[in-house]
Amino acid sequence: MGPVPQVKSIQVEQDLAHQRLFWKIERAGWLLMVLLIGAALLGLSGAGGRLNQATARAEGVELEYQPFMRQLAPSQLTVRINRAAGDGFTFRLDRDYLSQLQIQAITPEPDSVTAVRDQLEFKFPADESSPLSVKLDIQPEAVGTVNGGIAHGDKHLDFKQVVYP
Amino acid sequence: MDSVLRAAAIYVFLLVIFRFAGKRTLSEMTTFDFILLLVIGESTQQALLGDDFSIINAAVIITTLVAIDIGTSLLKRRSQRVEKWLDGTPLIVLENGQPLMDRLNKERIDEGDILQAARSSQGLERLDQIKYAVLEKSGGISIVPK
Known part of the structure; x- marks a missing residue:
């Protein structure tokens, strides 16, 4: 460090050029804070908010999911499926997707969960009324972009979620 | 590894946010400022520890925070420019x-x-x-x- 400069009669490290530049940066920082809060209120930082609800649809199946999740924080998937002919209610989720999160609960509970190639098939009692709404409480473990896939019969839906650290 | 990165991220975030808040923010503490500080500490704690409440995790986090603090103080001594940016000027x-x-x-x-x-x-x-x-x-x- 150099010697402390003298401003008029007082010896003080005042640097007005730096101070003026910093005031500008400070104001930009405030704007950034407002934008961050706005984005969070809209849901872009995960948890609740208008922009953190998305729906993907295909014939006979509808998926509600949160595009923005937080690592180890609870999130939900809601799957609505129509009864398949003579087959009760089934849907399949990509195992790749499931390996990146934990399923905490499934409501209602499936009759069976079986591995079918690279997917897990969830089968529900056939006597439920159609369409059946299934809620999956999930908790993402990996950080980053998570690509999901859900299948119902021969229909397949892809969806993408971002997990914040 | 996670704990070190968490601690470093929180350190940098707090540094930036309190620089934006200005010099006076917590220097003259009113009762409310004191409570605000406690609440900020509480919300920081969760992010720092994650879901790991072990002693080793706390030790790693505290060591990281203190080490970064020593590091920045050394940097500030070496460079007046760094000091101006981190601490501001009178x-x-x-x-x-x-x-x-x-x-x-x-x-x-x-x-x-x-x-x-x-x-x-x-x-x-x-x-x-x-x-x-x-x-x-x-x-x-x-x-x-x-």
Whole structure:
């Protein structure tokens, strides 16, 4: 460090050029804070908010999911499926997707969960009324972009979620 | 590894956010400021620890935070530029009894704050008794009487 400069009669490290530049940066920082809060209120930082609800649809199946999740924080998937002919209610989720999160609960509970190639098939009692709404409480473990896939019969839906650290 | 990165991220985030908040934010603490500080500490704690409440995790996090703090203090000693960016610079806010209004406004302080500092540190009664009032890096106002 150099010697402390003298401003008029007082010896003080005042640097007005730096101070003026910093005031500008400070104001930009405030704007950034407002934008961050706005984005969070809209849901872009995960948890609740208008922009953190998305729906993907295909014939006979509808998926509600949160595009923005937080690592180890609870999130939900809601799957609505129509009864398949003579087959009760089934849907399949990509195992790749499931390996990146934990399923905490499934409501209602499936009759069976079986591995079918690279997917897990969830089968529900056939006597439920159609369409059946299934809620999956999930908790993402990996950080980053998570690509999901859900299948119902021969229909397949892809969806993408971002997990914040 | 996770704990070190968490601690570093929180350190940098707090550094930036409190620089944006300005010098005065937590220097003169009111009761409410104190409570605010506690709440900030509480919300930081969760993000720092994650779901791991082990002693080793706490030890790694504390070591990381203190090490980064030592590191930045060393950097500040080496480079005046770094010091200016991290700590800011002192600012003369009153000269020969005349408040420098644009500076006071930018730093969100008023004549009352200067008078309070003058009374408590020097026992002065009026602005015209002050030669210099300096808003220090720490956020305090120091008074040089005439």
